[in-house]
Amino acid sequence: MTYFMMQFLNGLQIGSIYALIALGYTMVYGIIKLINFAHGEIIMTAAYFIYFFMTKWQLSFLLSTVLATLLSVVIGVLIERIAYRRLRNASRLSALITAIAISLFLQTLYMILFTPDPRAFPMTATRFPVLKLGKIIFSSWTLITIVTAVIVMILLQLFVSRHKAGKAMLVVSEDLKGSYLMGIKVNRIVAMTFAIGSALAGIAAALYIVSYPQITPYMGSLPGIKAFIAAVLGGIGLIPGAMLGGFLLGLVETMTKAYMPSQLTQLSEGVVFIILILVLLLKPAGLLGKSESEKV
Amino acid sequence: MRKSKTKKSVSVLLVLMAIIMLLTSCGKTETKTTEPAADGTEADAAVATDAAAETDAAAETDGAAETDGETPAGDTIKIGGLAPLTGPVSVYGIAADNGAQLAIKEVNANGGVLGKQIEYIVYDEKGEPVEATNAYNRLVNEDKVIALIGDVTSGPSIAVAQRAVLDNLPMITPTGTSADITAQGPNVFRACFIDENQGSLMGTFMAENLKLKKAAVLYDVSDPYAQGLNDAFTAKCKDLGIEVVTTEIYNAGDTDFKTQLTKILAAEPEALYVPNYYNDNIMIVRQAKQIGLDVPFLGGDGWDGILSENVIGADKNDADGSYFTNHYAADDPAEKLQNFLAAYREEYGVEAISFSALGYDAAMMMVQAIETAGSTDSAAIVDALKNIEYEGVTGDITFDENNNPIKTVSIILIKDGAYTLFTKMKSGE
Numbered sequence: 001m002t003y004f005m006m007q008f009l010n011g012l013q014i015g016s017i018y019a020l021i022a023l024g025y026t027m028v029y030g031i032i033k034l035i036n037f038a039h040g041e042i043i044m045t046a047a048y049f050i051y052f053f054m055t056k057w058q059l060s061f062l063l064s065t066v067l068a069t070l071l072s073v074v075i076g077v078l079i080e081r082i083a084y085r086r087l088r089n090a091s092r093l094s095a096l097i098t099a100i101a102i103s104l105f106l107q108t109l110y111m112i113l114f115t116p117d118p119r120a121f122p123m124t125a126t127r128f129p130v131l132k133l134g135k136i137i138f139s140s141w142t143l144i145t146i147v148t149a150v151i152v153m154i155l156l157q158l159f160v161s162r163h164k165a166g167k168a169m170l171v172v173s174e175d176l177k178g179s180y181l182m183g184i185k186v187n188r189i190v191a192m193t194f195a196i197g198s199a200l201a202g203i204a205a206a207l208y209i210v211s212y213p214q215i216t217p218y219m220g221s222l223p224g225i226k227a228f229i230a231a232v233l234g235g236i237g238l239i240p241g242a243m244l245g246g247f248l249l250g251l252v253e254t255m256t257k258a259y260m261p262s263q264l265t266q267l268s269e270g271v272v273f274i275i276l277i278l279v280l281l282l283k284p285a286g287l288l289g290k291s292e293s294e295k296v
Numbered sequence: 297m298r299k300s301k302t303k304k305s306v307s308v309l310l311v312l313m314a315i316i317m318l319l320t321s322c323g324k325t326e327t328k329t330t331e332p333a334a335d336g337t338e339a340d341a342a343v344a345t346d347a348a349a350e351t352d353a354a355a356e357t358d359g360a361a362e363t364d365g366e367t368p369a370g371d372t373i374k375i376g377g378l379a380p381l382t383g384p385v386s387v388y389g390i391a392a393d394n395g396a397q398l399a400i401k402e403v404n405a406n407g408g409v410l411g412k413q414i415e416y417i418v419y420d421e422k423g424e425p426v427e428a429t430n431a432y433n434r435l436v437n438e439d440k441v442i443a444l445i446g447d448v449t450s451g452p453s454i455a456v457a458q459r460a461v462l463d464n465l466p467m468i469t470p471t472g473t474s475a476d477i478t479a480q481g482p483n484v485f486r487a488c489f490i491d492e493n494q495g496s497l498m499g500t501f502m503a504e505n506l507k508l509k510k511a512a513v514l515y516d517v518s519d520p521y522a523q524g525l526n527d528a529f530t531a532k533c534k535d536l537g538i539e540v541v542t543t544e545i546y547n548a549g550d551t552d553f554k555t556q557l558t559k560i561l562a563a564e565p566e567a568l569y570v571p572n573y574y575n576d577n578i579m580i581v582r583q584a585k586q587i588g589l590d591v592p593f594l595g596g597d598g599w600d601g602i603l604s605e606n607v608i609g610a611d612k613n614d615a616d617g618s619y620f621t622n623h624y625a626a627d628d629p630a631e632k633l634q635n636f637l638a639a640y641r642e643e644y645g646v647e648a649i650s651f652s653a654l655g656y657d658a659a660m661m662m663v664q665a666i667e668t669a670g671s672t673d674s675a676a677i678v679d680a681l682k683n684i685e686y687e688g689v690t691g692d693i694t695f696d697e698n699n700n701p702i703k704t705v706s707i708i709l710i711k712d713g714a715y716t717l718f719t720k721m722k723s724g725e
Contacts, residue, residue, distance in 0.1 A: 003562050006587065010554045116422075117386050118575055120609030126582045127611065137561075137588035212551040212579060213609060216384075222549065257555040262544050265556065266517065 002135040007258040008251070013142045013211070015250020016149030020204035021227030022234070022242035023156065024197030030173035030237035031193045032088065034095045038079055038102035040224020042198050045106065046072045046205035047121070047215050048114065054122050061123050061206075069202030076198025077191050085187070103221075110217035121213035145207045152203055153243050156196070160239060169193055173237065233276055235286025244287060373409060373672060375400070375662065376435035377418035378428055378446030378456060379655075384575065385423040385449055387601045388651045392448045392470050393418055394644055395655025402639075403663050410666065416659075417441060421452055428452035432459050442672045443467070445658050448651070450474035450491075450521045457484045466665070466677040470658035471651050473597065474520050478699040483678045485699045487658040487690070491521060494596045494621040495528025495571065497705055497721050501619070502567055502594060503536040505707075505719065510539050511594075512565035514556055514580060516572045517545035525571030525596045541565045550576075554583045561589045569594045574602035581615050595620035600650045603713060612713035623650040623690045625706040625717030636689040650690070657688035 021043065028036045046068045053064035083102050087095040128141040160166035172179045172189045180186050208223060209215065226249060234245025252275060256268040279287060377396055380389030400416040408414055417439050419431035428447050435441045436459075444460060444467040447453040453472030460467040461481030468485045469477055475492055478484045502508050511533055515522040526543070533540050541563040544556040557580070560568060568584070570577050570593050577599055584593075599620035602608060608615060624633055626647065636656060640648040662677075665684055669676035686693045691703040702722075709718040 003558065006558045006561075007555060010552075010558060010587075013554075014552055116383055117606065118384060120578075120606050122610040124582055124609065124611050124614065126585050126614050128586075130586065130588055132588070139586035141586065213582070214551070214575060214579065222551075254555045258559060262542055262556075262559070265545055266547060 003258075005136045006138065007254050009136075009138050009142055009146075010258075011251035011254030012247065013145050013250070014254065015247040016146050017204050017208050017211075017223065017246075018227045018230045018249050019243045019246025020149050020152065020200045020207070021223055022230040022246045023153070023239060024201050025228050025231040026234075026236050026239060026242035027169075027193050027197050029231070030239075031169065031190055032084070032095075032176070033092060034084060034099060035228070035236075036084075036197075037096070037099040037224070037228075038106060039197065039201060040220035040222075040227075041103050041106035042072050042076055042201040042220070043205040043208065043223060044110065044215075044217060044220030045075055046202040047209045047219060048110065050206060050209065051119060051121060051215050061210075065202070065206040068205070069199050072198040072202035072205075073195045076194040076201075080191055080194040085190075088190075107217050107221070114217065116217055119215045121209050121215055123210055124213045125211050141210060145211065148203065148207060152200065156200070156239065159196075165189070165192060229272065229276055232286060233279055235283075235289030238286070238288050241286055241288040248287075371412060372415040373412050373666065374415045374417060374439055374441045375659075376432075376439060376441035376444045376446070377416055378421050378431055378435070378444070378452070379418060379448045380423035380452075381418075381420035383422035383424070385573065387574075387604055387607070387649075388471065389420070389423070389448050391601070391649045391651035392446075392655035392658075394640070395648065395652035395657075396445050396470070396659040398636075398640060398643055398652075399656045399659035399663070401643075403660075409663050410670070410672070414663070416445075421447065423449055423452065425452045425455035429455050429459060432456045436463055436465065441465075442674070443662050443666065443677060445470065445655070445662055447472060450477065450524075451519075453477045454480070454520075457481070460484060464674045464678070466662065466674055466681060468658040468662055468681070470654040471597075474524055475698075475700075476520070482682075482699070483674070485661075485681050485695060485701075487654045487661060487688070487693065487701065488597070488623055489703060489705055490700050491524030491596070492528045493705065495525040495530075496532035497621055497707075498525075498569065498594050498596070498619075499529050499532025499536060499538065501621075501707055501719075501721070502533075502569075503538055506567065506592065506619075508538070508566040508592075510541050510564070510566045511569055512541050512560045512563055512567075513543045513569045513571070514553065514560065515543075515545060515570070516548055516576060518548040519572065521596075521598065522572045526569070529569050529571065546576075551579060552583075553580050554587060557584050557589055558587055561587060565591060567592045567594055571596045571598065573598040574600070574604075574607050578602055578607055578615065581618065585614070593618035597622050597650060599708075599710075600715075603710070603715065604649075608713075615710045616712065618710045619718060620708050620710075622706050622708045622715075624653050625708055626715060627717050628706065630689075632687065633689045653689045657686070657690050657693070660688065661686045661693065 024039045025036060028034055049068035049071050050064045053059045053067055054061060079102055083098050084095060087098055125139055125141040128139050131138055131140050160170060168184050168189050172184060172186055176186060230245035230249040231242045233249060234241030252272055253268055256271040257265045377393060379393040380386050400414050403409060404413050421428035421431050444465055447456050447469060448471050450472045453469045454474060454476050457467060457477050457480035460483060464483050466483055468487055470487045472486060473488055473491045475490050478486055502511060513526050515526045530540055542560055544560055546553060546556060568591055570580055577595060581593060600622055602615050636653060637648050640652055661684060664686055665677050665680040668680040682695060693701045693703050696702055705721050707718045708715045
């Protein structure tokens with residue numbers, strides 16, 4: 001039981017980071033049907049911002065995170081304005097290719113600016129005291145990660161269900177052209193969606209980088225892809241789906257590694273994909289998704 | 297109208313993307329060259345060689361050199377170098393290259409070899425076998441080098457050794473510890489001990505010095521280096537009666553090791569063998585602390601560099617209490633080593649790591665072999681290397697029948713955020 005609980009916490013920790021990132025994917029997809037492959041790079045840029053604020057300006061971790069999150073919002077909105085808005089009515093494939101281009105562009109740009117060499121992040125999870133609950137040992141940072149992620153998700157859920165702009169977002173995701181006609185300022189709502197997604201990515205970056213304190217220009221791609229899988233698993237376009245998918249992915253990854261024979265741990269990623277395939281076979285729209293026939 | 301505009305911007309983006317990809321793939325192959333005596337145009341170099349020869353009594357001036365300013369190739373001996381100067385293992389590459397550059401500089405200042413100055417041409421291979429092979433072809437086909445110092449890590453070294461065997465090019469890898477490198481052919485040598493030695497020595501050390509009975513291993517299954525160390529360590533443990541309670545693996549690029557570490561914690565080992573490179577090791581050490589896995593960490597020379605500023609960062613004591621096998625210890629009082637460390641500090645303004653010392657030894661060994669051979673003939677140099685008795689900064693080196701050096705191994709203990717010499721053991725038979 002001790003062993004299970006410890007592994008469960010490990011899974012929740014990584015899962016909560018996946019969930020935060022997955023929200024960015026799912027919200028953007030929900031609203032303009034674009035898989036924003038540059039989303040992982042927002043995490044990377046945010047990590048660099050935090051790093052530079054802390055090392056060059058000697059700011060505290062918390063303040064750096066807040067500033068970096070704000071800057072991520074700016075970058076996310078700029079990407080939408082410069083790259084995606086013109087393609088709103090173009091074929092989906094064009095937009096998708098553009099997203100990949102933006103992702104590569106940011107990676108290579110950072111590689112040129114800051115070299116591909118890894119940098120050590122100045123704040124590590126070892127600074128947080130280790131907690132003991134009976135025989136269960138875990139870092140207080142694990143707890144902070146999970147709690148922060150859950151709080152952020154609750155706030156997001158409240159915003160979407162209570163606030164006017166949040167409701168408008170849901171409406172636009174329901175029917176973009178229809179919302180135009182109903183007088184909703186669609187461009188503003190889309191920009192806001194990118195802003196929120198990027199802010200979540202900024203927070204996720206802070207949680208991620210303290211756990212894995214190494215910064216490289218390509219650090220965003222792996223968590224980005226994992227989060228994308230999480231979003232699809234839960235039902236892309238659905239906010240609760242992304243949360244569920246994120247936690248589920250983290251737990252499945254951890255538990256397969258934890259309970260499979262050691263020499264098969266390599267297969268854990270395979271298991272994740274098998275689950276994804278099964279879910280998509282049985283429920284093509286994801287765990288929480290409602291399948292609807294597309295009108296052609 | 298609107299549509300065509302969109303199409304245009306997409307194609308512009310695509311073209312931009314293509315340009316960027318081109319730039320990043322080719323632009324990064326920086327070349328670092330230690331020109332004989334001075335840098336500048338080729339004609340300048342020839343003049344400078346003359347000037348050096350005039351002031352240096354030991355070197356004999358070649359009359360032809362004064363008139364033959366156009367083809368400086370005949371005036372210098374070209375030695376090639378390969379190292380990852382950028383990329384994830386650049387700490388090693390830069391250190392090894394710096395060591396070799398320092399050796400060549402010293403040799404050139406003392407009149408060069410066979411009366412000629414050495415031109416040392418280095419290409420960056422980013423730690424990738426394909427890049428390394430391309431750079432090797434360039435060194436051999438375009439630069440016409442007569443010997444090779446490199447590569448630095450095992451993967452690319454194996455790739456390059458396969459080519460060097462076909463060309464019978466004398467090659468010394470300063471730091472490639474995989475047994476497969478020198479197994480490629482009789483012209484491939486190394487300056488460092490091999491993975492097998494490291495792994496089994498650590499097993500012996502754990503049994504005899506630490507007197508521990510239960511070990512666990514966590515290694516990168518996609519890396520032949522880590523695999524080699526694990527195999528040797530596990531085999532030695534079996535011989536010495538150490539129980540390996542669990543062997544956990546991960547893949548290159550993984551950043552989360554907590555699941556495996558929690559598994560290891562449950563198996564209750566007395567020590568954990570972590571035979572990977574420093575970027576992973578630092579993460580593993582830190583995540584182990586977070587789940588309360590508090591046992592000594594053991595490792596190989598991939599740990600060297602873990603205390604660098606850009607690896608360990610601000611929390612300098614996180615790796616304390618770990619032991620690893622290494623090529624030398626900075627606090628070893630041996631005179632030759634201390635002289636090298638001082639010269640290195642003066643030249644580069646940073647402390648040398650073992651990769652720098654091995655780079656230096658590899659270059660010096662190659663020079664000594666060329667001197668002994670008395671010519672730049674490949675077969676003669678290979679012969680000279682085979683029978684070399686070299687006194688280096690990482691210990692005295694002779695080669696066994698597999699071209700692997702017989703030398704001392706230092707066990708380093710990380711204490712108070714610094715490498716300290718714990719004990720010395722002898723590698724090879």
